[in-house]
Structure formats: C-alpha cells, structure tokens
Amino acid sequence: MRKVLFFLLLVAMLIGVGTVAFAQDVTITFWHIQNTDPGPELIQQAVDRYMADNPGVTVEVVPMQNDPYKTRIRTAMGAGDPPCVFPSWGGGPLYEYVQAEQVIDLTDYMNADDYVSRFVPSSLSNVTFDGSMYGVPVENTAIAVFYYNKAIFEQFGLTPPTTWDELVAIAQTLIDNGVTPFSLANKTKWTSSMYYMYLVDRIAGPELFASTANRIGGSFEDPAFVQAGEMIQELVEMGAFIEGFNGLDYDTGQSRIPMYADEAAMELMGTWQISTYLAENPEFYEDKLGFFAFPAVEGGAGDPSNVVGTVGDNYYHISSTCANPDEAFAMIQYLIDDESVALRVEKGRIPPVVGVSAMLTDPVLQEVIKLVENAGAVQLWYDQYLPPELGEVHKDTMQALFGLELTPEEAAQNQEAALAEFFGS
Amino acid sequence: MATQIIPKRKAAAPRKWFTWDEYTLTIILFLLPSLLLMAVFVVYPILSSFHLSLFEWNGIDPVRTPVGLANWERLLQDDIFWRAFRNNLTVVALSIMFQMPMGMLLAIMMERGGRRFIFRVFKTVYFFPMLMSSVSIGILFKYIYDPSFGIINETLEAIGLEGQSWLGETNLALFAVVAVICWQYTPFYMILFLASLNSVSEDLRDAARIDGAREFQYYWYVALPLVRGTVRTAIILSLIGSLKYFDLIWVMTEGGPNNASELMATYMYKKAFPSFDMGYGSAVASALFIIVMILALSAFYFSRRLETEV
Numbered sequence: 001m002r003k004v005l006f007f008l009l010l011v012a013m014l015i016g017v018g019t020v021a022f023a024q025d026v027t028i029t030f031w032h033i034q035n036t037d038p039g040p041e042l043i044q045q046a047v048d049r050y051m052a053d054n055p056g057v058t059v060e061v062v063p064m065q066n067d068p069y070k071t072r073i074r075t076a077m078g079a080g081d082p083p084c085v086f087p088s089w090g091g092g093p094l095y096e097y098v099q100a101e102q103v104i105d106l107t108d109y110m111n112a113d114d115y116v117s118r119f120v121p122s123s124l125s126n127v128t129f130d131g132s133m134y135g136v137p138v139e140n141t142a143i144a145v146f147y148y149n150k151a152i153f154e155q156f157g158l159t160p161p162t163t164w165d166e167l168v169a170i171a172q173t174l175i176d177n178g179v180t181p182f183s184l185a186n187k188t189k190w191t192s193s194m195y196y197m198y199l200v201d202r203i204a205g206p207e208l209f210a211s212t213a214n215r216i217g218g219s220f221e222d223p224a225f226v227q228a229g230e231m232i233q234e235l236v237e238m239g240a241f242i243e244g245f246n247g248l249d250y251d252t253g254q255s256r257i258p259m260y261a262d263e264a265a266m267e268l269m270g271t272w273q274i275s276t277y278l279a280e281n282p283e284f285y286e287d288k289l290g291f292f293a294f295p296a297v298e299g300g301a302g303d304p305s306n307v308v309g310t311v312g313d314n315y316y317h318i319s320s321t322c323a324n325p326d327e328a329f330a331m332i333q334y335l336i337d338d339e340s341v342a343l344r345v346e347k348g349r350i351p352p353v354v355g356v357s358a359m360l361t362d363p364v365l366q367e368v369i370k371l372v373e374n375a376g377a378v379q380l381w382y383d384q385y386l387p388p389e390l391g392e393v394h395k396d397t398m399q400a401l402f403g404l405e406l407t408p409e410e411a412a413q414n415q416e417a418a419l420a421e422f423f424g425s
Numbered sequence: 426m427a428t429q430i431i432p433k434r435k436a437a438a439p440r441k442w443f444t445w446d447e448y449t450l451t452i453i454l455f456l457l458p459s460l461l462l463m464a465v466f467v468v469y470p471i472l473s474s475f476h477l478s479l480f481e482w483n484g485i486d487p488v489r490t491p492v493g494l495a496n497w498e499r500l501l502q503d504d505i506f507w508r509a510f511r512n513n514l515t516v517v518a519l520s521i522m523f524q525m526p527m528g529m530l531l532a533i534m535m536e537r538g539g540r541r542f543i544f545r546v547f548k549t550v551y552f553f554p555m556l557m558s559s560v561s562i563g564i565l566f567k568y569i570y571d572p573s574f575g576i577i578n579e580t581l582e583a584i585g586l587e588g589q590s591w592l593g594e595t596n597l598a599l600f601a602v603v604a605v606i607c608w609q610y611t612p613f614y615m616i617l618f619l620a621s622l623n624s625v626s627e628d629l630r631d632a633a634r635i636d637g638a639r640e641f642q643y644y645w646y647v648a649l650p651l652v653r654g655t656v657r658t659a660i661i662l663s664l665i666g667s668l669k670y671f672d673l674i675w676v677m678t679e680g681g682p683n684n685a686s687e688l689m690a691t692y693m694y695k696k697a698f699p700s701f702d703m704g705y706g707s708a709v710a711s712a713l714f715i716i717v718m719i720l721a722l723s724a725f726y727f728s729r730r731l732e733t734e735v
Contacts, residue, residue, distance in 0.1 A: 244590020247591065
C-alpha cells in the first residue's frame with residue numbers, strides 16, 4: 001500500500017512539474033528555405049534576438065532546401081501538422097492554402113500601429129486576396145534582367161539594346177562571330193518563361209495576363225500571347241540560344257558556366273543571381289558583368305518600365321493550427337526589423353521596405369532598385385501567380401515552345417484549354 | 426495374387442492448410458514484427474492510394490471531393506501516361522538487353538581472373554557505380570553530357586564528329602539516361618552472377634575439361650544452364666526496377682524535354698506534388714502498382730521452369 005501511495009505521489013509530482021513547464025514554455029516551429037549563405041545567419045540572428053527579448057518562448061528553426069520544402073510543407077498540411085511559421089512566394093500556391101483555411105488572416109496584425117506602411121506597397125499584392133493580407137514580405141526583391149558579358153559586347157562594338165529589334169540585331173552579330181547570344185538552362189523550365197512573360201507584358205501590358213489568369217475577359221489565345229511565342233521561336237530558329245538548352249539544369253549552374261567561359265554573351269535571369277555571381281566568380285562580377293532591362297517591343301502597348309519578378313520574394317505565413325499566433329507574428333517582425341534590414345542590405349539583399357534604396361551602397365543593387373521603383377507594374381512570375389496545376393502546364397508549354405515542338409498557336413491553345421478546364425468553363 | 430504382407434502405412438490425415446499448433450504459432454510470432462512493418466509502410470499506403478484515387482483532392486484541403494472513377498477515366502485517355510508507359514517498356518527492354526549480357530561477361534571475366542590482385546582491383550572498380558548515390562551520378566552525367574563543355578561532345582568534336590545535345594533532344598534524352606542506368610546497375614548483376622558462378626562445383630569444370638570442353642563450351646553448356654535460376658531472378662529484378670524507375674530520370678531530365686523521357690513514376694510525382702493533384706497522382710500510382718504487379722507475376726509464372734538451385 002505504501003508503495004502504491006508513493007508511486008501515485010510520484011506520478012502526481014511529475015504531472016505537476018510537466019504542467020508548469022508547459023505553461024511557461026511556448027514553442028514556435030519555424031521552417032525556412034534560406035539555406036545558402038548568408039540566409040541561415042540572417043534568420044538565426046533575428047530569432048536569437050527575439051528569444052532573448054522573450055524568455056519563455058522557444059523558436060525551433062528548421063532550415064530546408066527549396067524543392068524538398070515544397071513537398072514537405074504540403075505533406076505536413078495534408079496531415080494537419082504544419083509548422084507555425086512557414087515561407088512561400090505568394091500568388092497561386094498561397095491562395096490554395098488560403099482557400100483550404102490553412103493560413104491565418106494577418107490583416108489585423110498588419111494594420112496594428114500602421115505596421116503595413118513599413119513595406120513597399122507592391123510587395124503586398126502577392127499576399128493580398130479579397131482585401132485580406134496573409135503574409136509578411138521579408139527576404140528580397142527579385143526581378144528578371146538581362147545580364148551580359150561586357151568584354152564580349154566591347155569586342156564587337158555592341159551596346160545594351162533598348163528595343164527588341166536591337167536585341168535581335170545584337171544576337172545576329174554575335175551569331176555571325178561564333179558567340180552564342182543567350183545562355184539558358186531550360187530543364188528547369190521557369191527560366192524560359194521569363195522571355196515569354198516579358199514579351200507579353202511589353203506587347204500588351206500587365207492587364208492582359210491578369211484578366212486571363214483570373215478568367216475575367218482575357219484569353220491565352222489573345223494575339224499578344226501568340227505573338228510572344230512567334231518572337232521567341234524566331235530567336236530559337238536563328239540559333240540564338242545555347243545548344244541543348246532544354247537539357248541544361250539551372251540549379252547546377254549549367255547556364256552560368258557558358259557565361260563565365262565567354263561562350264555565351266547574355267542571360268535573362270532574376271536578380272538573385274547577382275549574389276551568386278559574387279560568390280561563384282568574383283572576377284567575372286568585377287570585370288565583365290553588366291545588365292540591362294528587358295527592351296521595349298516596337299508598337300507594343302506595355303510600358304517598357306514594367307518589370308517581371310517579385311517584391312518580397314519569400315513571405316512568411318502563420319498556419320491556422322499554430323497555438324501562439326501572437327508570438328509567431330512578433331517573431332516574424334524581428335526578421336524584418338531595422339537591424340535585420342540593415343544586415344540584409346549589407347549581405348547584398350534588397351528587403352521590400354520603404355526607404356531601402358537610400359541604404360544600398362552596391363552600385364549594381366542601386367541600379368536594380370531604381371528599376372523596381374520606376375516600374376509601372378511588377379508582374380509576378382506566371383508559375384507562382386497561377387494555381388499550381390496551371391503553373392505546371394505553363395512551364396511544360398514553355399519547354400515545348402522553345403523546343404519548337406509546339407507552334408505559338410498550339411502553345412496558346414494548350415494553356416487556354418488547361419485554364420478552361422480549371423475554371424470549368 | 427499374393428496377399429499383401431507389408432503392413433500398410435497409416436494413411437496420413439489430409440493436411441489442413443492451417444492449424445493452430447505450436448509450429449504455426451511460432452511462425453506467426455517470428456513473422457509478426459516484419460508483417461506489422463509491411464502493413465504500416467507497404468500495404469496501408471497502397472490501399473490508401475487506391476482510396477485517394479477516387480477523390481479530387483489537392484493534398485492540403487481538409488475537404489476531399491469524391492469523384493468516383495473520374496480519375497481513372499482520365500488516366501485511360503491520358504496520352505502522356507501511355508507515353509510514359511511505353512518509355513518504361515523501352516527502359517525494361519534496353520536494361521535487360523544490355524545489363525544481363527554485360528553483367529554476365531564481366532562476371533565470367535572476374536571468375537576466370539580468380540583471386541589475382543589485378544582482378545580484385547577490377548572487381549572493386551567495376552562496383553563503384555553501385556556505391557554512388559543516384560543523385561550524384563545524375564549530376565555527374567549532366568556535366569558529362571553538357572553540349573558545350575561535356576567530355577562526350579568535346580571528344581566527339583576532337584575526332585571530327587558532331588556533338589549532340591544529349592539531354593536536350595526529345596529523341597535522345599531517354600536513351601542518354603538509360604545508358605547511365607545501365608552503367609549504374611550492370612555491376613550489381615555482375616556480383617550476382619559472379620556469386621552464382623562461383624557456387625558451381627569445381628568438379629564439373631574439371632569433368633568438362635577432361636571431356637575436352639573449351640572454356641567457352643564449359644560456360645555455354647555447363648555453367649550457364651546451372652545458373653539460369655539466377656539469371657531469371659536478375660531479369661525479373663531488372664523488369665520490376667525498370668518499371669518503377671524514378672531516380673536518374675528525375676535528376677537528369679525531370680521527364681523532359683516535353684515529356685520525351687517521362688516515366689510512370691516521374692509522372693505520378695509531378696501530378697501528386699508540384700501540380701497539387703493528389704487524387705490523379707494516386708490514380709497514376711495505383712495504375713503503376715497494377716501494371717508492375719501483372720507484369721512481374723506473369724514473368725514469374727512463365728519463367729517458372731527455369732528455376733534452379735543457384
């Protein structure tokens with residue numbers, strides 16, 4: 001009997017201790033994909049400062065790789081066990097989460113103390129649905145620009161083009177001299193989509209795609225989409241793209257190697273590549289790297305100052321199963337407070353906050369931010385804007401279009417058919 | 426007719442297929458742990474895939490819409506799936522046609538080389554591809570196949586031939602990856618065949634020699650027939666492996682360009698995950714399971730007379 005009593009007492013004590021411990025200890029799980037330098041450090045310093053200021057809250061930081069993350073977050077959500085805080089690129093995939101009621105509406109948090117005015121307005125459009133905000137823009141500003149090898153341009157007396165015809169003429173000159181005009185790694189598919197997005201924007205303006213993707217009047221069979229396809233295939237037929245581009249992988253650097261080796265002169269790519277150049281080949285960055293904005297298309301209706309890309313690149317969200325959303329939001333705020341912003345700028349990032357341009361010292365980044373600030377509109381990547389199913393169709397279509405396996409008309413019809421099926425009309 | 430003087434054996438009771446004796450219980454007890462693991466990680470997921478294939482579900486939504494057999498109807502009319510199926514058959518055919526003879530040739534070479542140092546080195550070297558992870562092999566060969574910088578094109582161009590964009594052309598990509606698959610798996614069959622060749626008794630070789638058989642005749646008429654059971658196992662393994670193949674295709678081409686190297690498994694992954702179409706992805710997975718099951722069982726059935734002890 002004594003033994004039993006003793007045992008019961010012990011159990012009661014353990015339970016008591018456990019409850020007290022749990023009551024004090026709030027744990028926030030936090031997944032992110034900033035796993036290449038300087039990403040982990042940028043995240044960790046903010047989390048450390050948050051935990052120092054908030055004893056009793058433990059933040060469990062889980063860094064992940066980009067592509068495996070996309071699968072893991074979906075599996076976790078499907079199983080009803082997502083992390084408290086997780087990243088996304090906004091757009092269509094985020095909207096899936098919103099509709100599935102897997103993320104918390106952050107509108108009230110964002111409007112408290114006018115916190116929202118801290119951010120560049122265009123950074124919020126990708127996470128705002130039906131007037132509610134679902135994410136905090138943190139990581140970077142990334143737009144697609146043409147990088148070019150200054151040495152090659154100098155050698156053949158070329159200057160950065162301002163119109164598409166000039167760009168085609170440059171390509172012809174380079175081909176005549178045995179240099180590949182454009183490097184492209186299109187196993188990755190979203191890489192070639194950049195040409196298409198820009199051409200459509202230059203030809204017809206951003207409204208066409210918006211009305212098409214949301215099925216409110218626009219259509220992929222609009223002449224602008226077909227014309228963009230034709231202009232791309234013209235370049236492909238000229239031999240303007242690097243040999244075998246449909247089998248080259250962006251993630252293993254197969255589009256950058258030809259640039260480094262002076263065998264290709266240009267590449268259309270996101271501005272995240274600036275820090276990649278800096279890390280992979282500082283000499284190339286110093287001596288040869290130049291860039292120019294996507295040129296205007298003669299007679300096009302689109303404003304040539306428009307850019308394709310994302311302002312905010314990696315937003316953070318709070319899942320609806322999170323037990324401590326207040327703490328989670330406070331933690332996210334540390335990721336983009338003044339100290340974090342200063343550190344990000346120092347590491348070559350452009351955080352999407354108002355007044356960041358004054359803080360930038362790197363001449364290349366200053367040019368980039370000028371393009372963004374002067375942009376009439378920022379078109380989010382199609383594959384992120386569209387619902388995931390359609391994003392995949394778009395990417396597959398791009399690979400086939402560049403591979404000359406679909407005519408521009410067929411490419412347009414393919415995407416239109418997928419859209420019609422998705423919307424059920 | 427003489428009377429039966431030998432006492433009749435007591436007729437054995439007709440064996441029931443199942444009795445609750447000690448012996449059966451022991452078997453069950455020993456099998457239980459692995460049966461449990463199989464049930465949780467193999468049987469349940471397979472059944473659950475079949476179940477999911479009856480829904481329209483994006484993989485995250487709490488609500489799944491039952492759609493009956495709509496996903497299966499769509500599958501039957503899906504050109505890309507059938508293209509993937511045909512590609513799988515190509516992989517099966519090429520794998521068996523290349524890996525089996527190559528593996529056997531290498532095994533015979535190794536067996537004849539015996540324990541000499543240089544052959545032991547060869548044996549280790551030939552086994553290297555098996556030891557590397559598929560992902561690193563895939564990345565390695567992406568560079569080897571690189572149209573501008575890869576060693577293959579550089580070599581071809583050096584001897585005056587035209588380089589190809591191996592992974593970028595629709596009519597080449599699948600074959601380019603299959604070549605790497607063969608390179609990776611041949612050593613596995615080499616080891617398998619070598620083990621079974623070694624288990625053939627030395628007496629038989631001596632006997633064959635005394636009868637005047639040449640080496641080639643020994644292998645062709647004596648050794649090969651004795652190890653045909655291993656060859657059969659190897660062919661079935663290769664068949665199943667090729668039908669459910671995923672790794673190198675995913676790393677090297679992701680099924681592209683334009684689905685030219687799509688396999689059933691890569692198509693399943695693409696539908697279930699990047700496209701947020703878990704229902705249809707599950708239908709593809711279940712179809713893959715059915716196809717592999719049918720082909721593997723028929724292979725077992727039609728080759729049963731080839732079974733041997735080694």
